[in-house]
Amino acid sequence: MEMLNIKINGKDYTVEKNTTILEACHKFGIKIPTLCYLKEINEIGACRMCLCEVKGARSLVAACVYPIDRDGTEIFTNTPEIQKYRKTNLELLLSNHDKKCLSCPRSDNCELQQLCLEYGVDETKFEGEETHYDEDKTTLHLVRNNNKCILCRRCVAACKEQFVGVIGPNNRGFDTMIGCNFNKNLDEVSCVSCGQCTVVCPTGALVERDDTDKVFAAIADPTKHVVVHTAPSIRATLGECFGMPVGTLVTGKMVAALKMLGFDKVFDTNFGADLTIMEEGTEFIERVKNGGTLPMITSCSPGWVKFCEHYYPDLIPHLSTCKSPQQMQGAMIKSYYAEKAGIDPKDIVVVSVMPCVAKKFEIKRDDQGRDGMQDNDISISTRELAKMIKKAGIQFTELEDEKFDPVMGIGTGAGTIFGATGGVMEAALRTVADVLTGEDLKQIDYNEIRGTEPIKEATYDVAGMQVKVAVTSGLKNAAKLLDDIRAGKSPYQFIEVMCCPGGCVNGGGQPIQPGHVRNFTDLKALRAKALYEDDLGLPLRKSHDNPEIKAIYDEYLEKPGSHLAHELLHTSYVEREKN
Amino acid sequence: MQKKISSIPFSGTPEQEAQLKETIARYIDDPGAVMPVLQEAQDIYGYLPYEVQKMVAEGLGVPLEEVYGVATFYSQFALSPKGKYNISVCLGTACYVKGSGDILSRLSDILGIEAEECTADGKFSLTACRCIGACGLAPVIMVNEDVYGRLTVEDVQGIIDKYND
Numbered sequence: 193m194e195m196l197n198i199k200i201n202g203k204d205y206t207v208e209k210n211t212t213i214l215e216a217c218h219k220f221g222i223k224i225p226t227l228c229y230l231k232e233i234n235e236i237g238a239c240r241m242c243l244c245e246v247k248g249a250r251s252l253v254a255a256c257v258y259p260i261d262r263d264g265t266e267i268f269t270n271t272p273e274i275q276k277y278r279k280t281n282l283e284l285l286l287s288n289h290d291k292k293c294l295s296c297p298r299s300d301n302c303e304l305q306q307l308c309l310e311y312g313v314d315e316t317k318f319e320g321e322e323t324h325y326d327e328d329k330t331t332l333h334l335v336r337n338n339n340k341c342i343l344c345r346r347c348v349a350a351c352k353e354q355f356v357g358v359i360g361p362n363n364r365g366f367d368t369m370i371g372c373n374f375n376k377n378l379d380e381v382s383c384v385s386c387g388q389c390t391v392v393c394p395t396g397a398l399v400e401r402d403d404t405d406k407v408f409a410a411i412a413d414p415t416k417h418v419v420v421h422t423a424p425s426i427r428a429t430l431g432e433c434f435g436m437p438v439g440t441l442v443t444g445k446m447v448a449a450l451k452m453l454g455f456d457k458v459f460d461t462n463f464g465a466d467l468t469i470m471e472e473g474t475e476f477i478e479r480v481k482n483g484g485t486l487p488m489i490t491s492c493s494p495g496w497v498k499f500c501e502h503y504y505p506d507l508i509p510h511l512s513t514c515k516s517p518q519q520m521q522g523a524m525i526k527s528y529y530a531e532k533a534g535i536d537p538k539d540i541v542v543v544s545v546m547p548c549v550a551k552k553f554e555i556k557r558d559d560q561g562r563d564g565m566q567d568n569d570i571s572i573s574t575r576e577l578a579k580m581i582k583k584a585g586i587q588f589t590e591l592e593d594e595k596f597d598p599v600m601g602i603g604t605g606a607g608t609i610f611g612a613t614g615g616v617m618e619a620a621l622r623t624v625a626d627v628l629t630g631e632d633l634k635q636i637d638y639n640e641i642r643g644t645e646p647i648k649e650a651t652y653d654v655a656g657m658q659v660k661v662a663v664t665s666g667l668k669n670a671a672k673l674l675d676d677i678r679a680g681k682s683p684y685q686f687i688e689v690m691c692c693p694g695g696c697v698n699g700g701g702q703p704i705q706p707g708h709v710r711n712f713t714d715l716k717a718l719r720a721k722a723l724y725e726d727d728l729g730l731p732l733r734k735s736h737d738n739p740e741i742k743a744i745y746d747e748y749l750e751k752p753g754s755h756l757a758h759e760l761l762h763t764s765y766v767e768r769e770k771n
Numbered sequence: 772m773q774k775k776i777s778s779i780p781f782s783g784t785p786e787q788e789a790q791l792k793e794t795i796a797r798y799i800d801d802p803g804a805v806m807p808v809l810q811e812a813q814d815i816y817g818y819l820p821y822e823v824q825k826m827v828a829e830g831l832g833v834p835l836e837e838v839y840g841v842a843t844f845y846s847q848f849a850l851s852p853k854g855k856y857n858i859s860v861c862l863g864t865a866c867y868v869k870g871s872g873d874i875l876s877r878l879s880d881i882l883g884i885e886a887e888e889c890t891a892d893g894k895f896s897l898t899a900c901r902c903i904g905a906c907g908l909a910p911v912i913m914v915n916e917d918v919y920g921r922l923t924v925e926d927v928q929g930i931i932d933k934y935n936d
């Protein structure tokens with residue numbers, strides 16, 4: 193590895209050859225502003241915010257794509273001239289930008305606004321014609337407002353990385369806009385609702401649909417019994433919205449905040465995750481024993497399920513028929529819990545807090561719910577919950593820990609790790625191995641399938657049976673495994689697919705971290721670490737050991753895969769058009 | 772200017788489809804296949820409607836949006852078919868200062884279509900084009916290969932009538 197001696201702002205440093213200026217500066221504690229750069233997926237030097245001076249170069253260079261390849265390179269990152277150019281670029285961006293910042297949902301964490309603040313821009317410097325686009329509110333999961341778009345193409349890169357690619361730059365020059373083919377709305381194309389675009393958007397051009405008013409209204413309605421349940425990964429990410437370090441576990445504070453918000457019951461979706469394992473584990477054993485379709489693929493991730501329906505409809509028989517933990521939890525709240533508490537399910541409003549915006553789509557899917565009732569009535573993201581907590585004036589960081597409510601308040605470590613890629617598979621193996629051996633196995637850490645690698649595979653000896661499994665996250669990676677199944681050369685019996693890279697900890701509904709954090713921090717690994725630590729510290733780490741799960745089968749469902757379990761906890765899928 | 776998307780029903784023939792498939796097969800392994808395939812597709816169909824772009828996207832295994840993005844970026848690609856008579860109005864500098872913008876509006880009013888569109892009967896299409904090199908005759912229009920110069924707004928109806936029988 194060749195090392196180069198360089199100067200940045202007059203100080204001496206040593207860097208590896210071909211490090212970009214941006215990376216080198218980050219390493220030495222200098223933040224260079226960026227609006228378009230996303231490490232590995234959008235390195236296009238388009239926004240011109242990272243302009244730096246390289247002594248001897250003919251013009252300023254884009255730090256994000258400029259590799260340092262000469263010994264003695266002298267770089268300046270913050271001269272008055274550079275500041276002037278960056279400021280002008282910001283003013284030009286603002287010349288065609290909907291500047292209604294006061295009512296913008298990204299007002300507190302807009303990367304454009306932050307830079308404008310730092311550079312002291314004049315927002316009326318260049319006044320002239322502005323483009324105007326209607327907002328696209330056609331989908332359940334997000335709102336697209338092109339008037340706030342700065343054409344950085346981060347969303348395009350994120351969508352393409354998911355192998356979906358339904359948004360891209362259309363037209364040319366002043367008319368350039370990020371849109372869908374033939375100017376369609378998002379509900380007319382095969383968007384999978386993953387929301388990765390909303391996480392990377394630097395401005396308010398792509399934001400999740402805000403359903404918080406519906407939740408506040410339900411809580412205020414005295415005739416409604418409002419039950420909330422929170423997905424495994426929320427406890428590892430919610431703290432970020434309140435300035436806590438990435439990977440802080442805030443389970444107790446989160447429950448306390450939900451109780452203060454006025455929910456009648458606060459349940460843990462880890463319970464739903466444990467229930468999923470009971471059903472999915474049973475389904476897997478049955479498929480293996482009875483020659484069912486293999487490999488079986490997990491169905492917890494609604495973005496993944498929708499992707500399969502649009503892009504690989506021929507592989508639908510491989511999908512587990514199990515509903516997701518969210519849907520199982522909702523279904524059990526409106527049946528088992530309603531009966532136990534003596535409440536008419538029609539008076540119950542179930543709110544789910546999810547790391548995901550595709551969950552907003554999932555709650556309204558066909559073949560979910562019963563008697564015309566949805567399993568879940570409202571699904572909100574981690575970000576929306578944070579918004580509610582802030583609006584209610586709750587001082588989150590100062591709260592004393594509280595516990596989930598009984599009946600569906602116990603979750604095992606197996607449920608917790610659902611939030612990270614590999615977690616569902618590991619949870620399933622813990623249970624399947626115990627069920628098949630009839631023992632209480634002590635070795636329950638399946639380290640081969642942990643971590644953030646794109647595709648992980650392993651072969652496990654489960655009660656004398658060799659089970660070959662694969663785990664993947666991010667749809668680009670999933671597509672590789674799916675192509676193998678199509679070609680008849682998939683060696684696996686069981687595959688876990690999560691739509692978002694890294695799993696739910698990196699879901700489309702998770703806290704937004706600005707580019708300069710996202711590009712240089714492994715968010716997925718830090719957040720997942722918190723979940724695995726939680727798992728390790730819990731008294732129960734196998735789904736079938738959960739006493740509330742045992743109770744629900746004893747008192748209500750009879751056994752996994754029973755007739756009632758099928759009616760309440762399983763679903764079907766539909767072929768969708770690719771567009 | 773944004774390109775107009777044609778609402779005229781697609782009427783491709785099996786022969787055209789076979790030709791397009793042959794083109795796609797020729798470029799399938801080329802990483803920059805979208806541009807040349809779209810060029811040939813336009814030669815085959817005369818324009819690039821939804822159905823054609825969809826065949827290109829599926830044939831090459833790229834998202835339809837990517838194909839559409841390319842088709843709307845380059846001025847050489849048309850999303851509307853050309854009519855039996857294609858009227859090109861020169862909007863080059865000389866013609867423009869001599870009033871070709873007004874000529875274009877007049878044509879647009881008479882035919883009931885905007886630039887880059889085609890009449891429902893497929894007879895006329897309207898194109899706003901760059902300089903055609905006849906500045907001495909400004910303002911100039913062309914109807915297929917026929918050139919009409921030194922025009923006034925009043926001349927427009929007469930020219931259309933010539934082709935309208």
